Amino acid sequence: xxxxxxxxxxxxxxxxxxxxxxxxxxxxxxxxxxxxxxxxxxxxxxxxxxxxxxxxxxxxxxxxxxxxxxxxxxxxxxxxxxxxxxxxxxxxxxxxxxxxxxxxxxxxxxxxxxxxxxxxxxxxxxxxxxxxxxxxxxxxxxxxxxx
Amino acid sequence: xxxxxxxxxxxxxxxxxxxxxxxxxxxxxxxxxxxxxxxxxxxxxxxxxxxxxxxxxxxxxxxxxxxxxxxxxxxxxxxxxxxxxxxxxxxxxxxxxxxxxxxxxxxxxxxx
Numbered sequence: 001x002x003x004x005x006x007x008x009x010x011x012x013x014x015x016x017x018x019x020x021x022x023x024x025x026x027x028x029x030x031x032x033x034x035x036x037x038x039x040x041x042x043x044x045x046x047x048x049x050x051x052x053x054x055x056x057x058x059x060x061x062x063x064x065x066x067x068x069x070x071x072x073x074x075x076x077x078x079x080x081x082x083x084x085x086x087x088x089x090x091x092x093x094x095x096x097x098x099x100x101x102x103x104x105x106x107x108x109x110x111x112x113x114x115x116x117x118x119x120x121x122x123x124x125x126x127x128x129x130x131x132x133x134x135x136x137x138x139x140x141x142x143x144x145x146x147x
Numbered sequence: 148x149x150x151x152x153x154x155x156x157x158x159x160x161x162x163x164x165x166x167x168x169x170x171x172x173x174x175x176x177x178x179x180x181x182x183x184x185x186x187x188x189x190x191x192x193x194x195x196x197x198x199x200x201x202x203x204x205x206x207x208x209x210x211x212x213x214x215x216x217x218x219x220x221x222x223x224x225x226x227x228x229x230x231x232x233x234x235x236x237x238x239x240x241x242x243x244x245x246x247x248x249x250x251x252x253x254x255x256x257x258x259x
Contacts, residue, residue, distance in 0.1 A: 018202075019201065021201075021202060021205060022202070022205030022206070022208075022209060025205075025209055026205065026208060026209065026234075029208075029209060039190070039211070040190070043190055043209075043210065043211050046209040046210070047185050047209060047210055049209075050185065050205070050206070050209045051185060106181075106200060106202055107179060107180055107181035107182065107198050107200070107202050107203065107206070108180075108181055108182050108202070109182065110180055110182035110183065111182075112182040112183065112185070112186045113182065115186075116182075116185055116186040119186075
């Protein structure tokens with residue numbers, strides 16, 4: 001235990017609610033801005049959060065998005081109930097997508113989401129149980145260092 | 148270049164009067180694919196797009212896009228414009244098709 005102060009909050013996201021896509025990520029972005037985190041770091045977290053939120057809306061039934069901010073890092077955990085990812089290595093390949101035509105017509109589903117989340121994170125941890133759901137944990141360090 | 152320069156060059160109309168624009172736009176990104184905007188566009192860029200749904204505004208807001216110009220005379224619905232106003236995101240529309248808009252932006256960026 002370090003005893004350091006951590007700010008925590010949670011949001012819920014429902015699958016298929018395309019009209020609300022980005023609501024949670026906008027709230028996360030505004031919270032991080034209000035805390036005083038620099039614009040470049042806020043942007044990385046906002047993009048990663050939005051990509052993950054879109055994945056929940058496109059593929060899962062529902063999810064809880066947890067935000068934790070401590071003095072040295074910001075972590076976002078997206079825990080969804082959904083079909084899961086049978087082959088994570090394949091899902092991580094740029095351009096690989098199982099998106100429907102509807103999703104593509106909205107401007108998403110190009111197979112860039114997961115790789116882009118990894119690009120914008122310092123720590124990226126994806127686990128999935130097919131038929132049950134997917135858990136994605138990302139962390140961005142606030143001291144500018146990369147592990 | 149400023150958004151005013153862009154609007155003159157693209158014969159565009161502002162859709163969000165009163166929204167304060169960034170003094171200078173650093174680059175241009177043209178795409179209908181918001182996945183690509185999230186993955187490749189830089190902060191402070193001008194987005195040219197033919198997509199006029201709510202996801203453009205959300206994407207632009209989250210990715211710190213400086214302004215959005217809809218090509219081919221497209222104009223998003225009023226609730227989408229309201230969302231942009233709420234987020235201080237300038238929106239504009241040009242009658243030009245995407246390719247023509249891009250060539251004119253290329254000339255503007257090159258000082259021609």
